[in-house]
Amino acid sequence: MEVVMHVYLTITIFLLVLFVAGCSNAITYIRNHNIGYNFCDRNRFLTSAALNDALDWSPDGRWLAYTRRSASSPRNSLFVRNMQTRADRELVHHLYGNVHFNFDWSPDNNTIVFEHDVCQTCNANISRVDMDSGDIRLMTPLSTNDMQPDWAPAGDRIAFVSTNDTTGLDIFWMNSNATTRSRLTSTVDNDSHPVWSPDSSRIAFIRTQVGSPRQVSIATIARSERAGAIITLVSGFDIISYLSWSPDGSKLLFHGRETGMSRHAVYTVNSDASNLTRLSSVNNGIYRDVEDMFPSWSPDGSQIAFSRSARFTRSDGVEYSGQSMLFKMDADGSNKVRLGDLEFIHTIAWRPRDMLCF
Template sequence: MGHLARAACVLTALFAGVLVLSGCGSGAAEDAAPIAFTGIPPGGTDRHVFVVDPDGGPVRELTVVDGDSDPSWSPDGTRVAFRRWARKGCRRPHQDCAQIVVVDADGKRSRTLTAGVHHSLQPDWSPDGRRVVFARWQDDANPFANSMDIYVVNADGTGLRLLTRGPGDDASPAWSPDGKRIAFISTRSGSYDVHVMRADGSDLHRLTRTGKPATAPAWSPDGNQIAFGSGDGELVVVNADGTGLRTLTRSFSGDGQPTWSADGERIGFVRQGIFGDSLYVMREDGSAAHRVDIGEITQPSDPDWAPVGAD
């Protein structure tokens, strides 16, 4: 579809407090599962969470609170965890407190999982749906106040536990499909590299040594590979044992934030551009990359592909 046709996508409905935007995709249905992502709605100034069929169709607004970001689908596709600003009573500099919130997939009911004077972000569900792992900027009472560490909490908000503790930043945790390991990025080795640990925080080791900052690791559904962003704007993939590093994309402007389809055959990602960022989908080998139509929503980020069958 040409740029003029894409520009013709307009606001088509507004009902029951849910924003629906027209999509002008091909209508193909390789994978019925939608992608949740963050973006700025038409006329808006801050991000909300949206859901889109990557093969065409309307875009649905899942949250309507400014600043919501970092969506993560539950394994059964019935809930989405995300980050929400919580500035009331926040004693952190710049009032940058944020909590992990879970909303039903229809957007109607939400509840907060975390609490305290912290900035919690980047949630990811365990494969059994019982726990959520996330990153947290520490509060000022912590000796590592200027660092980010990895925490885990039960899906009902109980059982908060620290998994990593400095030095440096630990961020972007991603649970392996078998539930036994968590991949994340860390500066504990001097630069942002992908690290892997057991789900209880033990056996932590460095997986990549590319010499370029790594971002946003994502496990393939079979657990054999991890895709991540490279510091020079490439998307790369590596075997789960650290071998076989290969490049998937080489974009002039930069690619990042990969997310795998449930069948492992496609990868969604964000491509930066001169005229703004776009949501893209490609085959798992890096071929056939194409832009996903998200109507008039701008600055898409944080894509997360839902399990098959999620609405």
């Protein structure tokens, strides 16, 4: 009996090790307003009844924050799901303020900073909500229009976009308790979507020039907390979105449409403005007229998940146009693989850590 149990335990441990080694982190996404995930090449759904439009993982991978609205109300509430117990909790009710799609976790997993408005004609504002107590604190004046908060990995500052004067959209930062507010950029152009580097020393953002294509720029923050030089990393794009740093801070990832091109593609560029690389091709293997969007780094930076729309011939010989299919590839653009057979995938986010909770 002991021998049988020992053999059974050995086989179980072997299969578990094989399972962990063969499976990567879960990739979450939104499809038809529901949150799904792909784990070990299987697609499942976390929600089914609500309308979900945005999501963000806690840094430790234990919580998933997301917006939820009902079919009878256009206003979003902010929820979190405990990925171990699968219990959902409402943190911010929409009656407090319609929660927009821009929110971010503190590095210690205890607080979420979010963009919202208190009425349909009100300015956008930034508040923070405590995970334990549920206490909500307004962080920006009601008189200003503040949005797109991004919490520095060091935890001491929050970057955001403001339109508190007539110069257009500019990048600001405030300390984590909102007692200090400083301007990073000042231009007649529109600066948006700030993203802190992993070491909290730089902020990448998208600059839309008046009457010109978009750029990806990076602002260096001196330790004196004054704005440093602004370096243009990428220019010549009509559209740029979904900007993110690689985990080691050496590259930036985004999807965009170059001027004169008809389709979006996924790109990387080094943080020193060198080696702009298009990771998508118009024709790739069996796929034709390719359009790739919504890229997301794997936690170790070795892979990128993304959605792809393309024409291809199915196994039954039928010519088919696939819409926003889930893919992943190596960080250099090689080894593109489709994950499952679902379509209409967007807002992709790779789970921060390997945790067998699903």
